[in-house]
Amino acid sequence: MYRYDEFDQSLVDARVAEFRGQVARRLTGDITEDEFKPLRLMNGLYLQLHAYMLRVAIPYGTFNSRQMHMLAEISRKYDKGYGHFTTRQNIQYNWLKLDDVPDLLADLASVEMHAIQTSGNCIRNTTSDQYAGAAADEIEDPRPTCEIIRQWSTFHPEFSFLPRKFKIAVTGAPKDRAAVQIHDIGIQIVENNKGEVGYSIFVGGGLGRTPMIGKHIRAFLPRQDLLAYLEAIVRVYNMLGRRDNIYKARIKILVHETSAAEFTRLVEEEFEKIDKTNLLALPDEEIARISKYFAPPDFEELAPSPAALLDAIDQDRDFALWVKANVTPHKVQGYSIVNVSLKPIGGVPGDITADQMDGVAELAREYSFDEIRATHEQNLVLPHVRETDLYAIWQRLVELELATANIGLVSDMIACPGLDYCNLANARSIPVAQLISERFAELERQHNIGDLKIKISGCINACGHHHVGHIGILGVDRKGEEYYQITLGGSADENTRLGDITGPSFPYDKVVDAVETVVNTYVDIRTPGESFLQTYARVGLAPFKETLYAAA
Amino acid sequence: MPLLKDGRFVEDQWQRLEEHEIVPRDGAVIVDLERWQVERETLKERTAPLGLLLLPGQSPEEVAEDLPRFDLIALSFPAFKDGRAYSYARILRERLGYKGELRAVGEVLQDQLFFMVRVGFDAFEVNTRTSEEDFAAEMAKFPAVYQPSSCGETTVFARRHVGLAQCAAE
Numbered sequence: 001m002y003r004y005d006e007f008d009q010s011l012v013d014a015r016v017a018e019f020r021g022q023v024a025r026r027l028t029g030d031i032t033e034d035e036f037k038p039l040r041l042m043n044g045l046y047l048q049l050h051a052y053m054l055r056v057a058i059p060y061g062t063f064n065s066r067q068m069h070m071l072a073e074i075s076r077k078y079d080k081g082y083g084h085f086t087t088r089q090n091i092q093y094n095w096l097k098l099d100d101v102p103d104l105l106a107d108l109a110s111v112e113m114h115a116i117q118t119s120g121n122c123i124r125n126t127t128s129d130q131y132a133g134a135a136a137d138e139i140e141d142p143r144p145t146c147e148i149i150r151q152w153s154t155f156h157p158e159f160s161f162l163p164r165k166f167k168i169a170v171t172g173a174p175k176d177r178a179a180v181q182i183h184d185i186g187i188q189i190v191e192n193n194k195g196e197v198g199y200s201i202f203v204g205g206g207l208g209r210t211p212m213i214g215k216h217i218r219a220f221l222p223r224q225d226l227l228a229y230l231e232a233i234v235r236v237y238n239m240l241g242r243r244d245n246i247y248k249a250r251i252k253i254l255v256h257e258t259s260a261a262e263f264t265r266l267v268e269e270e271f272e273k274i275d276k277t278n279l280l281a282l283p284d285e286e287i288a289r290i291s292k293y294f295a296p297p298d299f300e301e302l303a304p305s306p307a308a309l310l311d312a313i314d315q316d317r318d319f320a321l322w323v324k325a326n327v328t329p330h331k332v333q334g335y336s337i338v339n340v341s342l343k344p345i346g347g348v349p350g351d352i353t354a355d356q357m358d359g360v361a362e363l364a365r366e367y368s369f370d371e372i373r374a375t376h377e378q379n380l381v382l383p384h385v386r387e388t389d390l391y392a393i394w395q396r397l398v399e400l401e402l403a404t405a406n407i408g409l410v411s412d413m414i415a416c417p418g419l420d421y422c423n424l425a426n427a428r429s430i431p432v433a434q435l436i437s438e439r440f441a442e443l444e445r446q447h448n449i450g451d452l453k454i455k456i457s458g459c460i461n462a463c464g465h466h467h468v469g470h471i472g473i474l475g476v477d478r479k480g481e482e483y484y485q486i487t488l489g490g491s492a493d494e495n496t497r498l499g500d501i502t503g504p505s506f507p508y509d510k511v512v513d514a515v516e517t518v519v520n521t522y523v524d525i526r527t528p529g530e531s532f533l534q535t536y537a538r539v540g541l542a543p544f545k546e547t548l549y550a551a552a
Numbered sequence: 553m554p555l556l557k558d559g560r561f562v563e564d565q566w567q568r569l570e571e572h573e574i575v576p577r578d579g580a581v582i583v584d585l586e587r588w589q590v591e592r593e594t595l596k597e598r599t600a601p602l603g604l605l606l607l608p609g610q611s612p613e614e615v616a617e618d619l620p621r622f623d624l625i626a627l628s629f630p631a632f633k634d635g636r637a638y639s640y641a642r643i644l645r646e647r648l649g650y651k652g653e654l655r656a657v658g659e660v661l662q663d664q665l666f667f668m669v670r671v672g673f674d675a676f677e678v679n680t681r682t683s684e685e686d687f688a689a690e691m692a693k694f695p696a697v698y699q700p701s702s703c704g705e706t707t708v709f710a711r712r713h714v715g716l717a718q719c720a721a722e
Contacts, residue, residue, distance in 0.1 A: 022663065161664075239611065282709060
């Protein structure tokens with residue numbers, strides 16, 4: 001894991017001091033709320049329906065036990081004893097007081113954490129594959145690239161007042177777990193035919209009210225050109241992106257309106273000019289220095305599938321279900337990746353109590369080389385666990401009420417905070433997720449249904465990624481009533497696809513029935529072993545439409 | 553608007569001409585791009601200092617050829633959230649080699665001064681709440697920078713790999 005050096009630490013400390021001053025000026029009325037707003041947003045601080053909300057960055061989702069313990073302590077000290085993991089690998093606190101925030105940021109800085117650029121019209125926290133460094137299909141660990149981007153984008157003087165927010169995601173594997181094609185810039189690490197590792201670049205993906213899949217603008221970018229190329233893209237966007245309409249200000253609209261070909265030409269032209277200055281070429285020593293922090297931990301040589309594990313799977317049905325759903329193969333023999341579900345039946349997706357945070361931190365220290373990951377699907381990961389320890393870990397997770405065996409299944413939903421917290425929302429998301437989860441509470445049934453991603457957004461800003469849900473649910477306001485539009489067939493992996501709208505939306509008290517109808521229809525018509533997406537690709541919308549609107 | 557230049561309040565020697573105003577024979581004046589394009593030939597014959605105001609949407613690359621004629625370029629921030637001029641400033645300094653005064657006009661917030669200096673501004677029309685002490689405090693705010701930019705500081709990426717002797721010399 002990356003560790004701050006004196007420079008990194010001094011910058012984060014300086015930011016805390018700066019924000020302390022800004023809060024003081026706001027409290028004395030020296031600056032107006034209008035002027036304060038972009039300043040607090042650049043520190044991740046929102047004013048929500050009921051209180052201030054702070055979004056803390058977990059760069060590319062990687063953190064350690066000391067940091068997790070601090071997140072727990074912060075939730076006890078300044079909040080209500082819990083936190084909420086988001087779809088961008090961050091954690092949010094929902095019940096803060098403005099005058100506490102500088103102290104909270106100082107606590108974060110003491111464990112090499114911050115809330116810098118987690119909001120505002122700037123380059124946001126870079127997200128990545130939650131299995132980075134552990135996945136078998138990886139070309140290269142994406143985290144050194146992410147860390148280089150984190151540093152380059154931090155307090156970037158030119159790009160702190162962009163037309164709109166700007167999100168970058170990096171994946172190091174062909175199987176895309178970072179949803180790079182729905183980001184402003186998506187970076188895929190690739191190898192060319194000479195065996196050199198570089199980057200393939202997508203631009204202009206995004207969800208929101210105009211969902212778009214990223215355009216592929218560069219097949220192979222040499223590693224040393226990364227920052228110059230990123231600077232070219234963001235500069236073109238900063239100068240030409242629309243500022244007249246907040247809903248048309250994202251880079252996806254610019255790419256769409258200028259055409260992908262013309263946009264690519266502008267970027268390449270700008271890149272040529274920047275590249276000549278050579279200012280942004282990273283020293284090789286620096287790439288090596290940062291990469292060294294992400295060197296694999298000292299894995300032991302272990303035999304695969306130990307007998308004790310197989311026995312436990314045989315004898316304990318609950319454990320067996322958990323292993324089936326929540327444990328993923330590791331690149332090193334004898335190790336596993338453990339997914340910790342933050343989607344208990346009937347719970348709030350992504351929520352975690354302070355005691356649970358402490359519990360996960362202890363497990364990470366004891367069993368996973370002190371590493372934890374946050375996922376964009378609002379779960380946690382212990383990336384490097386010995387197979388022989390799986391049963392012990394599971395038992396501890398059961399005690400912590402974190403052992404729900406539902407990763408990738410129907411109750412492993414993404415949901416935005418919705419109308420319960422957010423002042424943009426049209427409808428509630430969390431209670432819908434809870435009701436769906438309770439309807440499908442029976443785990444055996446979920447396992448029988450198989451891989452199914454339900455994603456729920458409370459408004460068209462699409463924080464719950466509903467467009468790319470296998471089943472997407474969008475809350476809309478119909479004459480003051482909460483209604484929900486359903487989309488089918490969306491996906492956010494390497495075959496990214498936007499879902500199709502089924503038809504008229506459903507009222508709050510009918511939306512769970514509608515989801516169940518879709519699921520039952522799929523189970524009825526699938527061929528053996530066929531996933532929801534495969535069935536949908538084969539039969540299309542018609543059979544689902546028929547059962548959904550049969551009564552109407 | 554009070555004018556801060558190199559960290560000190562100074563008297564503004566420049567007159568910004570409105571659309572209807574006639575260009576005086578003497579004295580330093582700032583004209584907008586439209587006037588420059590229309591009256592270029594007459595303006596070129598003037599010997600008194602000439603400045604150019606560029607609005608968002610008017611890239612300095614459009615006037616690259618004319619730059620030697622200007623002693624001042626003013627980049628406008630119609631709203632502090634409109635960040636286009638940050639890119640224009642870097643292009644002027646780093647790409648087009650502009651060495652004259654680069655002035656930020658419009659909505660210029662104290663908290664933005666550090667970024668503005670980094671992209672190459674050296675003069676600021678600030679609001680009346682900003683003091684020289686505030687400016688100095690803003691400049692001292694961050695002890696290091698990650699990105700190369702117009703003012704040529706050594707980046708953290710580079711500082712990590714220089715010898716101790718070089719560090720001491722900075």
